[in-house]
Amino acid sequence: MSAKAETAAGHAGQMDAVYRYQRHFYDITRKYYLLGRDRLIADLDPPEGGSVVEIGCGTGRNLILAARRYPKARLYGLDISEEMLATARAKIARAGLDGQIVLAQGDAARFDPARAFGFARFDRAFMSYTLSMTPPWRMAIAHLPVVLAPGGAAHIVDFGQQERLPRAFRAILFAWLARFHVEPRGDLREAVESLAAENEGLRADFAPLYRGYAWNAVIRRLTP
Numbered sequence: 001m002s003a004k005a006e007t008a009a010g011h012a013g014q015m016d017a018v019y020r021y022q023r024h025f026y027d028i029t030r031k032y033y034l035l036g037r038d039r040l041i042a043d044l045d046p047p048e049g050g051s052v053v054e055i056g057c058g059t060g061r062n063l064i065l066a067a068r069r070y071p072k073a074r075l076y077g078l079d080i081s082e083e084m085l086a087t088a089r090a091k092i093a094r095a096g097l098d099g100q101i102v103l104a105q106g107d108a109a110r111f112d113p114a115r116a117f118g119f120a121r122f123d124r125a126f127m128s129y130t131l132s133m134t135p136p137w138r139m140a141i142a143h144l145p146v147v148l149a150p151g152g153a154a155h156i157v158d159f160g161q162q163e164r165l166p167r168a169f170r171a172i173l174f175a176w177l178a179r180f181h182v183e184p185r186g187d188l189r190e191a192v193e194s195l196a197a198e199n200e201g202l203r204a205d206f207a208p209l210y211r212g213y214a215w216n217a218v219i220r221r222l223t224p
Contacts, residue, residue, distance in 0.1 A: 036157040036214040037128050041066050043155060043218075046073045050123035053078060053147065055108045055140070056130030060088030060101070067097045075101045076117050080108065109139035113147050121149040127156045132182045141191050144219055145202055151223040156192070157209070157216050159184035164211035192217045
């Protein structure tokens with residue numbers, strides 16, 4: 001096994017361990033502090049019949065909301081944790097959406113969409129509170145243009161730096177997140193803007209949300 005494969009396998013095992021039990025009550029607790037997810041889904045606006053992939057789909061909560069909002073879209077979900085995918089499959093089946101949503105196991109930083117889902121590029125991709133739990137997070141961002149069709153867009157929402165919130169709040173939040181292997185990426189803006197600057201045909205937009213509690217970024221592949 002290569003070093004990269006060993007790293008990915010190690011991260012998968014860690015995520016399975018973290019979520020083996022948490023997955024059963026994940027959605028109930030996370031709705032109070034994973035802010036900006038519904039706004040991201042509303043902003044996706046895929047073309048009719050278009051394809052949408054969530055990278056780091058977790059329990060399937062976001063995919064179910066996206067499927068209901070965009071009933072003519074084709075939705076796909078990727079996650080490194082088989083434990084989370086087990087929960088997602090069950091939730092999607094209960095929602096009667098297993099004909100619209102396809103799931104696969106894979107690493108956000110290096111997955112092959114053709115191998116995972118049968119085709120190479122998507123009209124929309126999104127990552128919701130995924131990068132803060134992905135060790136090779138810069139690689140995951142750099143991989144996004146690879147899976148975007150011309151005119152496509154990748155949407156990101158994750159923890160910000162709480163730059164307009166009390167310093168004590170930031171310290172408490174970051175200490176609590178660290179217990180769950182969550183690390184907000186302070187140079188997220190620099191990463192997405194550098195990616196766009198270094199690759200012709202890409203554009204990056206960035207905006208803080210909720211006084212910096214969350215950050216939102218969009219990477220667009222412009223139509224030639």
